[in-house]
Amino acid sequence: MNVKKFTAPTSREALRKVRETLGPDAVILSNRAVDGAVEILALAGDDAAALAPHSPDSPMSAPAPQLDLAPAAPAADYAPALVSQPAAPVVRASARPAPAAPRAAARPIAAVPIVPAPAAPAVDMDRISSLVAEAVASAKATAAAEMTSMMSELRAMRGMMETQLNELAFANTQQREPHKTVVLRELLAAGFSASLARYMTDKLPSTRDSAEALQWMRTVLARNINAMNNEDALLEKGGVFALVGPTGVGKTTTTAKLAARCVMRHGPEKLALITTDAYRIGAHEQLRIYGKILGVMVHSVKDEADLRIALNELRNKHTVLIDTVGVSQRDQMVAEQVAMLQGVGTDVQRILCMNATSTQETLSEVVRAYQGSGLAGAIVTKLDEAASIGSALDVVIRHKLRLFYASNGQRVPEDLHLADPAALVERAFGGLAASKYGDAELPLLMAGAAHDPMLREVRFG
Numbered sequence: 001m002n003v004k005k006f007t008a009p010t011s012r013e014a015l016r017k018v019r020e021t022l023g024p025d026a027v028i029l030s031n032r033a034v035d036g037a038v039e040i041l042a043l044a045g046d047d048a049a050a051l052a053p054h055s056p057d058s059p060m061s062a063p064a065p066q067l068d069l070a071p072a073a074p075a076a077d078y079a080p081a082l083v084s085q086p087a088a089p090v091v092r093a094s095a096r097p098a099p100a101a102p103r104a105a106a107r108p109i110a111a112v113p114i115v116p117a118p119a120a121p122a123v124d125m126d127r128i129s130s131l132v133a134e135a136v137a138s139a140k141a142t143a144a145a146e147m148t149s150m151m152s153e154l155r156a157m158r159g160m161m162e163t164q165l166n167e168l169a170f171a172n173t174q175q176r177e178p179h180k181t182v183v184l185r186e187l188l189a190a191g192f193s194a195s196l197a198r199y200m201t202d203k204l205p206s207t208r209d210s211a212e213a214l215q216w217m218r219t220v221l222a223r224n225i226n227a228m229n230n231e232d233a234l235l236e237k238g239g240v241f242a243l244v245g246p247t248g249v250g251k252t253t254t255t256a257k258l259a260a261r262c263v264m265r266h267g268p269e270k271l272a273l274i275t276t277d278a279y280r281i282g283a284h285e286q287l288r289i290y291g292k293i294l295g296v297m298v299h300s301v302k303d304e305a306d307l308r309i310a311l312n313e314l315r316n317k318h319t320v321l322i323d324t325v326g327v328s329q330r331d332q333m334v335a336e337q338v339a340m341l342q343g344v345g346t347d348v349q350r351i352l353c354m355n356a357t358s359t360q361e362t363l364s365e366v367v368r369a370y371q372g373s374g375l376a377g378a379i380v381t382k383l384d385e386a387a388s389i390g391s392a393l394d395v396v397i398r399h400k401l402r403l404f405y406a407s408n409g410q411r412v413p414e415d416l417h418l419a420d421p422a423a424l425v426e427r428a429f430g431g432l433a434a435s436k437y438g439d440a441e442l443p444l445l446m447a448g449a450a451h452d453p454m455l456r457e458v459r460f461g
């Protein structure tokens with residue numbers, strides 16, 4: 001490598017000398033004024049090529065992007081010389097770090113761009129991009145949080161507006177269609193849900209006569225209670241039935257009542273009783289006493305294997321009634337019990353005992369918990385204790401449960417009756433003070449009544 005120095009009174013002159021000596025490929029390393037003259041340090045093109053990396057596809061072999069950064073001196077004077085071999089030599093020279101020194105020494109004219117950029121700016125770029133990325137990320141997070149809070153505010157506002165509009169709409173209905181109000185008030189007072197009440201009044205035929213509207217309401221309700229209208233379906237056909245439900249709903253009592261009916265029809269030898277309540281002290285004693293009175297054997301099982309054996313032994317019986325241990329619908333054991341009854345190999349038909357004094361929400365929960373692969377039907381118990389039975393009927397209608405019997409007292413076997421939809425509806429509305437809700441409260445009650453997809457199958461025709 002051979003760096004040569006050229007001195008001349010003007011830059012043009014100095015450059016001419018460079019070209020004459022080193023040829024058109026010469027690379028200018030520095031150009032400065034020294035004692036009134038111009039001094040140029042230059043390198044032969046071949047020497048410069050030897051210094052540069054030779055990868056043809058290196059990004060460094062691209063044309064130099066900014067040749068004309070010369071700050072002070074009239075750039076036009078030097079530019080032609082510098083680009084005597086337009087890009088490549090300049091770029092190749094830029095791969096060489098050493099000549100950086102002269103740059104600081106004097107007025108850097110066009111030589112600036114051919115000096116390699118020091119490492120520092122690259123680091124700065126990294127920092128800048130990381131700072132930018134940080135800023136963007138934090139801006140995004142802030143925007144997302146703001147959006148979430150805005151959305152929840154919007155939702156709250158929409159809810160409020162819907163409630164208000166529902167109230168207004170309902171208040172309007174009250175004035176324009178008073179017969180709808182009468183029906184609503186009756187349904188709500190009887191313990192039916194606001195959603196069922198709303199669904200029914202929406203479908204109310206065009207009549208302005210309140211008595212007619214009420215009659216329609218009762219007919220529709222009765223029609224939608226899926227009751228067993230002939231006991232033969234159960235007692236004649238026989239099979240294996242398990243009474244399930246939460247503690248204290250009346251499973252054992254109802255089992256005894258059903259057992260009595262079976263014995264009355266077929267005699268004691270056609271029936272067998274099983275209790276799964278083998279753990280609680282004295283729990284199966286109650287059923288054993290009923291069994292003794294009726295002359296029926298009572299078998300006690302503690303698990304699925306036991307039940308399987310018992311059912312196998314009793315397969316010749318016309319009817320087998322299983323009294324199960326009461327489990328809260330909120331207990332994980334419900335699922336286990338349902339699985340046990342479904343898994344014994346024999347077709348065990350589950351009958352759900354529903355306490356009529358429970359709320360509609362509780363009863364819905366009970367149905368969902370005990371449903372499993374499907375309930376054979378239900379028995380509503382404690383009708384005698386319930387102030388209103390609309391909630392129980394609501395659940396029966398909503399879940400399309402097959403209603404077998406209704407129990408209205410503790411006496412065995414008298415207080416068990418075939419479910420009669422018309423009688424149940426009559427009982428639901430009988431003797432009620434329909435003024436339980438005043439005109440001013442109805443819009444409020446109805447405002448929150450959502451459309452319930454479960455009610456879609458209520459039949460009106």
Ligand SMILES: Nc1nc2c(ncn2[C@@H]2O[C@H](COP(=O)(O)OP(=O)(O)O)[C@@H](O)[C@H]2O)c(=O)[nH]1
Pocket residue numbers: 246247248249250251252253254326381382383384385407408409410415
């Ligand atoms: N008033 C009334 N009490 C009932 C009825 N059915 C059951 N019971 C009573 O409710 C209590 C619990 O009944 P039981 O059969 O032991 O419930 P289990 O825990 O589900 O087996 C007992 O005192 C029964 O006499 C009913 O229809 N009406």
Ligand SMILES: [Mg+2]
Pocket residue numbers: 251252253277324326
């Ligand atoms: Mg019991």
